[in-house]
Amino acid sequence: MTTSEENKSTYPGKNLEQIFSMLSLKIILVISILVGFASSQDLSITYNGFRSTNMSLDGMAEVTTNGLLKLINATTQEIGHAFFPNPIKFKNSANSSAFSFSTTFVFAIVSEYPTLSGHGIAFVIAPTKGLPGALPSHYLGLFNKSNTGDDTNHVVAVELDTVRSEEFNDINDNHVGIDINGLTSKLAKPAGYYPNNNGLFQNLTLNSGKTMQVWVDYSGITKQINVILAPINAGKPNKPLLSLPYDLSPILNQTMYIGFSSSTGSVPTYHYVLGWSFKMNGVAQGLDLSQLPKLPRVGPKKISKVLTIGLPVILIVSLSIVISGAVYQVRLSKMFEEVLEDWEIDYGPHRFKYKDLYIATKGFRERELLGRGGFGRSKNTLSWSQRFRVVRGVAYGLFYLHEGWEQVVVHRDVKASNVLLDSELNARLGDFGLARLYDHGTDAQTTHVVGTLGYLAPEHTRTGKATTSTDVYAFGAFLLEVVCGRRPIELRAPTEDQILVDWVFSCWNKGKIVEAVDPNLGPEYVKEEVELVMKLGLSCSHSEPTARPSMRQVVLYLDGALALPELSSLGISATGLSFANREGFSDLALSYPSSMEKAFSHASTAAESILSGGR
Known part of the structure; x- marks a missing residue:
């Protein structure tokens, strides 16, 4: 066989191999794209507690040893963020319609004071995880004074707010609101729910320290956002608390981050998330309430009635004289006790001692008053x-x-x-x-x-x-x-x-x-x-x-x-x-x-x- 004939029999085979190789690469690339698209389309996460999760945390946010997501502790004027670590695809292209999505989570707001609280929690969809420049207090860790209301924010949030901020036209100090690019809610109502048994509105107190559940559903077809709030064991009501017709397509980027934001003001407050479920193009999986972590006990442990009833009466009688004497001595010492504030420790006391005044006025007699x-x-x-x-x-x-x-x-x-x-x-x-x-x-x-x-x-x-x-x-x-x-x-x-x-x-x-x-x-x-x-x-x-x-x-x-x-x-x-x-x-x-x-x-x-x- 001549060289020219050899070449003719060799090169066609090599060209065929190259063609197969290129086709294989293209097939693999298409499959990977389809798999990635499918995984984004069908993204589903369910956290019955956060112990084994890999959440992206910043600010005061942390996961406790029993799996509680603690967004904020009792520190005042602080923020806390917790986001799913990976970006999520919310639409096929920049100009296409946003997908449907559904989420549910269980939360609790525990204040150190019965009637006051340190602002609230928000479920948030944002272009970034960290929300840079966000402020605490009434800004909820979402925005600051200069960017709230800016259409370039591309932020969607559902706020559970416990402080009334007149700056943002809040309806009261206990409400649920839907926020688009700012803290002036597009729609807000007092916190509560419509039970399925009678349909009559029932009020809920967000900072009561009790666990409650929230459902947020968006339909990419009807372009409507529904928000439902209910007590932990009430089940999902049929009637939503908030129902807002709104097309999120111009607001949401092609990929976004999902998570929670929280902040405190002047009142020490704890903000917890116990469990979270999210589903793209579907209904979020229900949480297993029996698997959720327990909230820490608030206040002292209750004393058993058996112990109080069973105390020997004879012991009380025998110790009554001793106790009376001890109480008298404590009151006497308390009368003359001086409590110095921090600045007096540094600069020295700038006032008369109670004991000196008591002696100078001979027990505060009428004729000795100054x-x-x-x-x-x-x-x-x-x-x-x-x-x-x-x-x-x-x-x-x-x-x-x-x-x-x-x-x-x-x-x-x-x-x-x-x-x-x-x-x-x-x-x-x-x-x-x-x-x-x-x-x-x-x-x-x-x-x-x-x-x-x-x-x-x-x-x-x-x-x-x-x-x-x-x-x-x-x-x-x-x-x-x-x-x-x-x-x-x-x-x-x-x-x-x-x-x-x-x-x-x-x-x-x-x-x-x-x-x-x-x-x-x-x-x-x-x-x-x-x-x-x-x-x-x-x-x-x-x-x-x-x-x-x-x-x-x-x-x-x-x-x-x-x-x-x-x-x-x-x-x-x-x-x-x-x-x-x-x-x-x-x-x-x-x-x-x-x-x-x-x-x-x-x-x-x-x-x-x-x-x-x-x-």
């Missing part, structure tokens, strides 16, 4: 000149408290009952048991919200932060209480007049502010001074901290060294007093720097006279 709180026995017996003197004395005391320390002391409990008067009616601001020191520019947040109802600034109850501005708010309530002779909250008054600041504002708004004056004053008072104090009380009670005057400005107004701005721009809202525009006291100090300094120099001289017992 002064009385709350304007003595009856503040209603004081004349206007005496009340005005008390107001100025407290103002100067609080001013020196704020500006006389390198750390700005915050009193945190300014109220009428903490004002002491001596025999010459010189006012002293007392009871520094709640006062704290903090450095300029630092976070003044406390572990718990402390103070007295009616004197607490709205931002204090919302954020837990005590500042000089919250002291000013309490001082405003005190001013109105002095002039009107009423408490900040008067439950016996008509509903519309129960809140003192609202009542005074309504009188001012009608041009009849003198109607709010304490009738016990009679006609003997200086009208200009009374109106000044009442308007100043409204200004100090402003819901916006930045719009309130400082105590430096307050003393200048009371001394007549600086004119009080007109309140014509003052308005009323659901959260209290608010200005129609942002102009106010912060701009005032910048507008008149030279006159402010001269006036303050004059007021400082007057302060020494007032606080030393003069005029």
Whole structure:
């Protein structure tokens, strides 16, 4: 055979082998694509507990030893995320319709306080696992101030919210909502369900500490989202709590991540997920409730009645004398016990010991008393000149408290009952048991919200932060209480007049502010001074901290060294007093720097006279 003939018989075979090889590779590639597509289309996960799962966790999220997914512990102002680690295909292409999906999970929200909670939990579908830049508190670990409501977020969430955020138009502090790209829900309703036996709506409390189950179903055909909530053992109700017609195709990318997000604010709260099931293009598999991990016990373990009934009566009788003596000794020691706060440990105590006061007053005898709180026995017996003197004395005391320390002391409990008067009616601001020191520019947040109802600034109850501005708010309530002779909250008054600041504002708004004056004053008072104090009380009670005057400005107004701005721009809202525009006291100090300094120099001289017992 010649070379040319050999070549003719060899090359056709090699070409055939190459063709078969290429076909095999193509077949394998097509099969792998189809398998991947099928697995994405039919994705199904079921976690009856999370002990052996490989969840992607960040923030405070963790899996406990018994398999609980704990998104948040009792730490305040934190977030927790838990996501299925792999991306999931939600549609065939960027412009195609989103697939149907179904999910169910069991959760529990356990608060350290019976009536308060630290925000909530959200089931979330997002382009990324970490949700970078998300904030805690009312942002639920989903968004932040700048990106909530942004159409480029491509985030779908079902929120179980336990705090009302007026910023996002929340309907109440116990609701379920469907969120698209932001925290203003497309649809929200109070938490509850429709039992299958009678169909009557039953309320549920999300932060009750009880386990509940949620079902979320989306139909890619009808373009509708249904959300159902029910107690753990009630089964799935037929009627959904939320039913929202909405096409998720423009919202969902081709691949997305699924999981949970959670956050806390000022109230220590635990957020748990006990089990989770998800199904693409189908119905999520039901959870085996008997296999779910148990929640940790809340509170002390109950004592058996058998033990309490079986205690020998003779032992109680024989030990009664010993116990009585021990109780007496404990009470005696408690009477003189001094509890120092953190700042007093660092800087030393700045108050008289109870024991020293007890001895100095010979057991607090009537004739040995140094002064009385709350304007003595009856503040209603004081004349206007005496009340005005008390107001100025407290103002100067609080001013020196704020500006006389390198750390700005915050009193945190300014109220009428903490004002002491001596025999010459010189006012002293007392009871520094709640006062704290903090450095300029630092976070003044406390572990718990402390103070007295009616004197607490709205931002204090919302954020837990005590500042000089919250002291000013309490001082405003005190001013109105002095002039009107009423408490900040008067439950016996008509509903519309129960809140003192609202009542005074309504009188001012009608041009009849003198109607709010304490009738016990009679006609003997200086009208200009009374109106000044009442308007100043409204200004100090402003819901916006930045719009309130400082105590430096307050003393200048009371001394007549600086004119009080007109309140014509003052308005009323659901959260209290608010200005129609942002102009106010912060701009005032910048507008008149030279006159402010001269006036303050004059007021400082007057302060020494007032606080030393003069005029």
